[in-house]
């Protein structure tokens with residue numbers, strides 16, 4: 001197992017940061033907390049070190065990384081002529097969970113951007129992440145520190161669970177704050193386009209930019225488009241090993257969850273329920289194991305609990321499939337629904353259809369999930 005250094009998330013000690021930046025300088029990998037999720041960092045200017053990230057995560061080579069910077073000066077070393085207007089916006093937005101796509105400078109290795117001529121950049125709002133970048137004196141390339149396809153890590157133990165010895169050092173700064181990854185906005189597109197919703201919602205972005213932004217259906221987590229906007233969009237993401245069935249739509253979700261759980265049982269499968277606390281009684285009433293994500297009245301706390309709840313799904317004994325109940329798609333709820341739609345890999349039922357008696361989608365999904373079991 002890698003070395004783990006406990007650091008104070010607000011006032012990290014200089015020795016730990018120096019030890020970690022020395023690992024980066026030597027071409028190693030350091031997992032570190034940000035305000036969103038844990039990142040798996042390498043020296044962004046060292047192609048050999050960046051390649052190790054892909055290997056450690058099992059990440060497809062065509063899925064580019066985010067470059068983390070610690071100052072506006074550093075922005076100019078990775079982005080080609082970002083323009084005064086953009087820099088003015090970024091001075092207001094950063095540090096924070098806001099990633100922008102800009103034209104890349106030649107000096108940034110192709111390994112970082114998977115061959116693209118544009119680069120994703122953000123300045124994280126976390127003293128440990130900022131301290132690490134400062135101590136290295138240069139940008140840090142970092143994806144989320146999970147195995148490719150798994151829920152992102154919100155605690156150091158999730159990093160160890162997924163990556164073990166393939167990371168050289170873990171800075172453990174406790175639980176991350178937002179729990180979902182940064183918002184990604186492509187500023188090279190016209191209008192600017194949200195590639196991944198996150199803690200900064202579309203209204204806030206429009207205020208920041210002073211103009212309309214586009215929220216394509218792909219950014220909501222639907223996958224009908226043929227050509228992915230962000231390369232990462234075409235992979236199944238955020239998923240536990242057990243299959244999920246997402247209860248989507250804003251009709252009576254408690255009643256829907258009950259119907260879904262009953263039909264899962266009828267298909268001969270053992271369900272669990274992942275939902276906001278207000279809906280858990282439905283599962284408990286049917287004797288089904290439940291995982292609560294927090295109150296629907298605070299979507300910020302639901303976001304914080306989201307990935308650890310999805311990781312818990314695989315820890316329940318004797319469960320075949322989990323029904324996951326969606327949340328309202330406003331504010332950070334947009335990010336939550338994007339992650340849930342991707343985690344369920346298209347296994348979604350529209351709640352309103354279900355309540356109007358249309359069970360076709362659900363029965364099709366359950367038929368698929370039950371088939372391998374019948375074959376055994």
Ligand code: TXA
Nearest residue numbers: 036038039064065118119120143144181182230231232
């Ligand atoms: O909050 C976060 O953004 C976290 C923390 C660690 O900073 N990082 C993170 O990185 O979520 P990752 O690699 O798990 O997700 C980055 C996403 C991927 O979907 C990738 O395809 C997209 O950003 N991306 C990176 N560079 C891009 C580029 N040049 N053009 C389009 N999309 C890009």
Ligand code: MG
Nearest residue numbers: 143144152181
């Ligand atoms: Mg990721």
